[in-house]
Amino acid sequence: xxxxxxxxxxxxxxxxxxxxxxxxxxxxxxxxxxxxxxxxxxxxxxxxxxxxxxxxxxxxxxxxxxxxxxxxxxxxxxxxxxxxxxxxxxxxxxxxxxxxxxxxxxxxxxxxxxxxxxxxxxxxxxxxxxxxxxxxxxxxxxxxxxxxxxxxxxxxxxxxxxxxxxxxxxxxxxxxxxxxxxxxxxxxxxxxxxxxxxxxxxxxxxxxxxxxxxxxxxxxxxxxxxxxxxxxxxxxxxxxxxxxxxxxxxxxxxxxxxxxxxxxxxxxxxxxxxxxxxxxxxxxxxxxxxxxxxxxxxxxxxxxxxxxxxxxxxxxxxxxxxxxxxxxxxxxxxxxxxxxxxxxxxxxxxxxxxxxxxxxxxxxxxxxxxxxxxxxxxxxxxxxxxxxxxxxxxxxxxxxxxxxxxx
Amino acid sequence: xxxxxxxxxxxxxxxxxxxxxxxxxxxxxxxxxxxxxxxxxxxxxxxxxxxxxxxxxxxxxxxxxxxxxxxxxxxxxxxxxxxxxxxxxxxxxxxxxxxxxxxxxxxxxxxxxxxxxxxxxxxxxxxxxxxxxxxxxxxxxxxxxxxxxxxxxxxxxxxxxxxxxxxxxxxxxxxxxxxxxxxxxxxxxxxxxxxxxxxxxxxxxxxxxxxxxxxxxxxxxxxxxxxxxxxxxxxxxxxxxxxxxxxxxxxxxxxxxxxxxxxxxxxxxxxxxxxxxxxxxxxxxxxxxxxxxxxxxxxxxxxxxxxxxxxxxxxxxxxxxxxxxxxxxxxxxxxxxxxxxxxxxxxxxxxxxxxxxxxxxxxxxxxxxxxxxxxxxxxxxxxxxxxxxxxxxxxxxxxxxxxxxxx
Numbered sequence: 113x114x115x116x117x118x119x120x121x122x123x124x125x126x127x128x129x130x131x132x133x134x135x136x137x138x139x140x141x142x143x144x145x146x147x148x149x150x151x152x153x154x155x156x157x158x159x160x161x162x163x164x165x166x167x168x169x170x171x172x173x174x175x176x177x178x179x180x181x182x183x184x185x186x187x188x189x190x191x192x193x194x195x196x197x198x199x200x201x202x203x204x205x206x207x208x209x210x211x212x213x214x215x216x217x218x219x220x221x222x223x224x225x226x227x228x229x230x231x232x233x234x235x236x237x238x239x240x241x242x243x244x245x246x247x248x249x250x251x252x253x254x255x256x257x258x259x260x261x262x263x264x265x266x267x268x269x270x271x272x273x274x275x276x277x278x279x280x281x282x283x284x285x286x287x288x289x290x291x292x293x294x295x296x297x298x299x300x301x302x303x304x305x306x307x308x309x310x311x312x313x314x315x316x317x318x319x320x321x322x323x324x325x326x327x328x329x330x331x332x333x334x335x336x337x338x339x340x341x342x343x344x345x346x347x348x349x350x351x352x353x354x355x356x357x358x359x360x361x362x363x364x365x366x367x368x369x370x371x372x373x374x375x376x377x378x379x380x381x382x383x384x385x386x387x388x389x390x391x392x393x394x395x396x397x398x399x400x401x402x403x404x405x406x407x408x409x410x411x412x413x414x415x416x417x418x419x420x421x422x423x424x425x426x427x428x429x430x431x432x433x434x435x436x437x438x439x440x441x442x443x444x445x446x447x448x449x450x451x452x453x454x455x456x457x458x459x460x461x462x463x464x465x466x467x468x469x470x471x472x473x474x475x476x477x478x479x480x481x482x483x484x485x486x487x488x489x490x491x492x493x494x495x496x497x498x499x500x501x502x503x504x505x506x507x508x509x510x511x512x513x514x515x516x517x518x519x
Numbered sequence: 520x521x522x523x524x525x526x527x528x529x530x531x532x533x534x535x536x537x538x539x540x541x542x543x544x545x546x547x548x549x550x551x552x553x554x555x556x557x558x559x560x561x562x563x564x565x566x567x568x569x570x571x572x573x574x575x576x577x578x579x580x581x582x583x584x585x586x587x588x589x590x591x592x593x594x595x596x597x598x599x600x601x602x603x604x605x606x607x608x609x610x611x612x613x614x615x616x617x618x619x620x621x622x623x624x625x626x627x628x629x630x631x632x633x634x635x636x637x638x639x640x641x642x643x644x645x646x647x648x649x650x651x652x653x654x655x656x657x658x659x660x661x662x663x664x665x666x667x668x669x670x671x672x673x674x675x676x677x678x679x680x681x682x683x684x685x686x687x688x689x690x691x692x693x694x695x696x697x698x699x700x701x702x703x704x705x706x707x708x709x710x711x712x713x714x715x716x717x718x719x720x721x722x723x724x725x726x727x728x729x730x731x732x733x734x735x736x737x738x739x740x741x742x743x744x745x746x747x748x749x750x751x752x753x754x755x756x757x758x759x760x761x762x763x764x765x766x767x768x769x770x771x772x773x774x775x776x777x778x779x780x781x782x783x784x785x786x787x788x789x790x791x792x793x794x795x796x797x798x799x800x801x802x803x804x805x806x807x808x809x810x811x812x813x814x815x816x817x818x819x820x821x822x823x824x825x826x827x828x829x830x831x832x833x834x835x836x837x838x839x840x841x842x843x844x845x846x847x848x849x850x851x852x853x854x855x856x857x858x859x860x861x862x863x864x865x866x867x868x869x870x871x872x873x874x875x876x877x878x879x880x881x882x883x884x885x886x887x888x889x890x891x892x893x894x895x896x897x898x899x900x901x902x903x904x905x906x907x908x909x910x911x912x913x914x915x916x917x918x919x920x921x922x923x924x925x926x
Contacts, residue, residue: 128572128575128576131576132576162595165535165595165599166598166599166602168535169535169538169539169599169602169603169606170602170603170605170606173602174601174602174605176612176613177597177598177599177601177602177605177613178598178602180594180597180598180601180613180615181594181595181598181599183594184591184594184595187587187588187590187591187594188569188572188588188591190584190587191573191584191585191587191588192572192573192576192584192588194581194584194587195573195576195577195580195581195584195585196576196577198577198581198584199576199577205583206583206584206587208587208664210617211662211663211664255618256618257615257618
């Protein structure tokens with residue numbers, strides 16, 4: 113008998129029928145003798161419907177009130193799921209974030225969880241009830257309703273699992289686990305049985321958007337075993353934990369990629385302290401998130417400074433750089449929004465040389481020119497022309513033996 | 520400068536445009552220097568949508584969870600109205616029932632308000648904010664979400680007005696006040712400038728469904744001046760207060776009626792103690808509400824016992840009586856579901872004889888046979904055949920001079 117926290121996303125609870133299916137799934141775990149806490153999102157489409165409603169009133173809705181509004185989405189789901197559980201003879205109780213004291217800071221629409229009071233939940237579990245909690249929401253110390261931002265239901269689930277010291281936090285999604293790469297790009301992509309928190313972080317941030325990144329960080333920090341599995345098909349999914357012996361064999365766990373990158377380079381920047389912040393300061397102030405940052409040693413007393421942003425922010429970033437260039441006395445700005453990033457991810461590469469050269473060689477054999485390179489302890493990322501995305505990912509998937517199941 | 524509590528119903532906030540119109544109305548009061556607390560219902564159609572959703576999961580939804588579900592309706596409106604107010608430069612804050620501590624008992628779906636903590640509202644008013652509160656909802660002492668039942672937003676508004684000792688509680692509806700009778704039946708029906716709480720109670724319970732009855736009782740109990748007015752047309756509406764000198768002139772304030780009545784009579788009941796409860800006990804147990812109850816002195820040692828119920832409950836009541844009749848040794852059961860009730864209402868009739876005879880004579884002149892009569896201090900009700908409803912109401916409206924404005 114274990115204590116399990118399960119999280120079902122918007123698609124999994126998108127209709128009355130699906131909510132009933134989730135109830136049946138939950139009851140099965142309960143019947144097997146486990147204590148179950150369920151965290152749910154708003155029914156799919158509901159959050160967008162509410163945001164559209166807000167925007168029909170106010171172009172930029174007051175953040176405090178937007179949170180009051182969208183928090184209703186999850187509240188609807190917890191009530192419906194509790195009814196569905198009751199209907200099949202599984203006693204349940206629903207709670208909003210506020211009701212189980214999910215205390216957050218006061219940053220509306222992207223609040224962070226500070227504390228959870230597990231008393232009420234434990235009392236219900238002790239009475240044999242399933243506890244159904246609204247994901248994505250909490251309240252600040254003044255009792256104002258807050259939300260954790262899109263995808264925050266994953267974070268709610270992990271935070272609850274941490275507070276309750278749950279044995280496992282199961283995230284039910286519309287995919288049946290974490291794959292070596294996107295199966296739509298490489299048909300030979302395989303589901304991983306296990307992956308480490310660090311690898312998952314690299315995979316998620318690089319575009320394999322299975323889990324919200326913050327929930328993975330949170331799970332890693334509190335060592336909550338996290339399992340990604342499908343709401344719709346049976347299967348063990350992918351377990352995300354800390355590295356263990358079993359996992360050492362695999363050099364590379366997967367290949368992530370990101371189609372939405374654009375790169376900007378400030379050429380001939382005077383090579384002295386403070387330059388980087390003078391370039392990225394205004395970018396940050398404009399709320400533009402920067403992904404890769406690369407600066408090579410300059411050949412003379414100038415250097416070239418490159419970074420990548422989401423394509424949606426490309427035009428805005430370019431406009432800012434035009435101004436920054438003059439202020440810095442840089443030579444020029446060059447840019448390209450037809451690029452993609454491909455990354456090898458694997459904790460195994462830490463102790464193995466030769467990964468990088470295998471990677472570059474495989475790409476070269478296919479005539480793919482590498483535009484940028486950036487590495488961390490457990491990943492190597494390259495930027496290539498957009499048109500090479502599929503070829504590049506397939507080539508690397510095969511070059512690192514990911515097409516075959518590990519022995 | 521006064522403290523005003525305003526309540527806007529579902530139709531008044533039924534769309535983004537209407538919410539904006541309400542915001543403009545509220546701002547006008549604010550700009551005139553008044554403190555304004557606004558109570559809102561769910562957008563029209565929303566509560567039914569949520570209930571349908573619940574019923575698609577569970578035929579009889581768990582009451583606690585149904586309250587969690589439907590409470591989201593008002594939460595959506597408070598957020599949207601606060602945005603609309605902010606948008607036109609009128610600072611506002613929304614609160615759920617729970618957030619302003621509208622403490623209720625634990626009877627889900629028809630909870631009663633026990634207490635309201637006005638601290639948070641007063642603090643916001645002091646800062647120049649409009650306070651927007653979700654009607655219809657509260658929470659019990661364990662923090663469970665409760666609702667007050669359909670139409671409960673009126674009660675919320677009155678309870679808030681009482682707690683805040685507001686100068687006036689304004690109920691905005693889709694009618695522009697309380698009328699002498701239904702204008703659809705009598706085109707000469709007039710809007711009343713004033714009416715007493717007691718008269719309003721009789722009018723409301725008798726079918727002029729402008730205000731929820733409980734809210735009128737509440738307003739009377741705490742002496743909160745209540746004003747019914749239109750969300751859509753300008754006008755002073757109808758003020759509901761205690762009787763004052765001005766009002767003594769009018770004998771009759773209005774004529775109410777009820778189309779949905781059915782009557783049942785147990786004939787030849789042995790005339791001894793406990794008979795009435797033996798008849799009405801099983802009716803009450805079947806959750807059938809009884810309206811009029813009439814028992815006349817018997818001619819011999821038996822009597823006839825008559826009561827009226829809603830037509831929806833007619834068949835069920837008849838079935839129960841068939842059984843009760845045999846148990847009591849009564850002679851027979853007679854019944855009629857083609858009857859209506861017409862009532863004269865007015866505090867003035869207390870001190871004036873002759874009202875009843877004028878009424879009966881006016882009806883007799885039109886050939887309308889009176890089937891039953893029942894009176895209270897401020898009303899006289901008669902039951903007549905369904906076909907006479909319109910004629911009866913028109914006749915009385917004219918007989919008591921309601922067609923003309925009072926001098």
